[in-house]
Amino acid sequence: MTDFPHFDALETRDPELRERSALAALPGALAHAKARAPAFARLLEGVEPAAVNTREALAKLPVTRKSDLGAMQKAERPFGGLAAASWGALAHVYASPGPIYEPDGRGADWWRLARALYAAGFRRGDLVHNTFSYHMTPAGFMLEAGAHALGCTVFPGGTGQTEQQLQAMADLQPNGYVGTPSFLRILLEKADELGVKVPSLTKALVSGEAFLAPHREALKARGIDGYQAYATADLGCIAYETPAREGLVVDEGVLVEIVRPGTGDPVPAGEVGEVVVTQLANAEYPLIRFGTGDLSAVLPGVSPCGRTNLRIRGWMGRADQTTKVKGMFVHPGQVAAILARHAGIARARLVIENPDGNDRMTLHVAAREGAAVKAEAVVAAIRDVTKLRGDVKVVAAGDLPNDGKVIDDRRKFD
Secondary structure, eight states: OOOOSSSSGGGGSOHHHHHHHHHHHHHHHHHHHHHHOHHHHHHTTTOOGGGOOSHHHHTTSOOEEGGGHHHHHHHSTTTTTOOSSOGGGOSEEEEETTTEEEEEOSSTTTTOOHHHHHHTTOOTTOEEEEOSOOSSSSHHHHHHHHHHHHTOEEEEOOSOOHHHHHHHHHHHOOSEEEEOHHHHHHHHHHHHHHTOOOTTOOEEEEOSSOOOHHHHHHHHHTTOEEEEEEEETTTEEEEEEOTTOSSEEEOTTEEEEEEOTTSOOBOOTTOOEEEEEEESSOTTSOOSSEEEEEEEOEEOSOOTTSOOSOEEOOOOOBSSSOEEETTEEEOHHHHHHHHHTOTTEEEEEEEEEOTTSSOEEEEEEEEOTTOOOOHHHHHHHHHHHHSSOOEEEEOOGGGSOSSOOSEEEOOOOO
16 A cells, blocks of 8 residues: 555545535435344334435434443343344454443454554554454454554454563564553553563554543653544444544544434534444444444544544543443443442442543442441452452542432543
């Protein structure tokens, strides 16, 4: 692939042409979802797909939220009636915490991550060290498929095993890293400690958690250009960072709306709201007005990098109490599951902070009168239920506000 500044001509289209093209494809996407996916047949009952060819018409359709998937999938196995293909037509099925099950199709770069990788500087012939998980969840496969579409070779490092991964990096000298920014920081700090050199590593595409300015600058000081991608297991790539460093450019395969949380009503441009996505690329899982639960806002104007699609500010928190920590979703039901194992706990609140740029979870618990809380056992329950490490702080019942909040995300993303 010749080293052009853009992945393809779609990225630099006239915005009006892109909008007309997307809206022209919308009725077909709705008709397909309504005909092949039982849940959308119900959700779109009485809707004439041919009439949904404007943003205003799209905004009148119901929003299906990610937070509803658990209940939907329990009621209708395996995908809540949202899939438009059967096992033979699907390539894989994955499990995310919840559990929530997601399918993928057999097409190349099904999640469309090649575009994001290209914007981050990845090119044919690169060796990519992939530290996203290949176990049950799709992240490892998502980035690998994008890298293969570019003509890259992939080392499937997966998660953990820091010293073994560093040994592979020292031996193989990869050009680029993909994974969470926090694990890259851990790898580089361990490399310093052990005196391991990886001078070949000059680029990174990170996702799964906030990519804060101090992380980006620390990488730059080491000669590594880090960029972020906004992608989900359900939708694939939604938006990605470019060398302009001004927000995230929306992917060419989706329609993005920003709506008022808890509703389907689009907010004025620039106002923070929930990211709602309509999938135009993947026929096997044709999500229509899918509410991600993530907060963001539209940026005005066109990116200086020449890409002309809509830009969003990036991930700005959650529209509900569900949040993401180190690439894993944490939701109120998990806090309830932890409490169910410890009858001595009357109330609890999970506090998430990042004082040093690294996510930290602390479960504040108040004991029932006359009961004792064994912190070590609660720590073990946190790890078992959320698959993440967390601390426990025992507090008085009066120290927990009576406001119904179960997860208190105090992280700063400025």
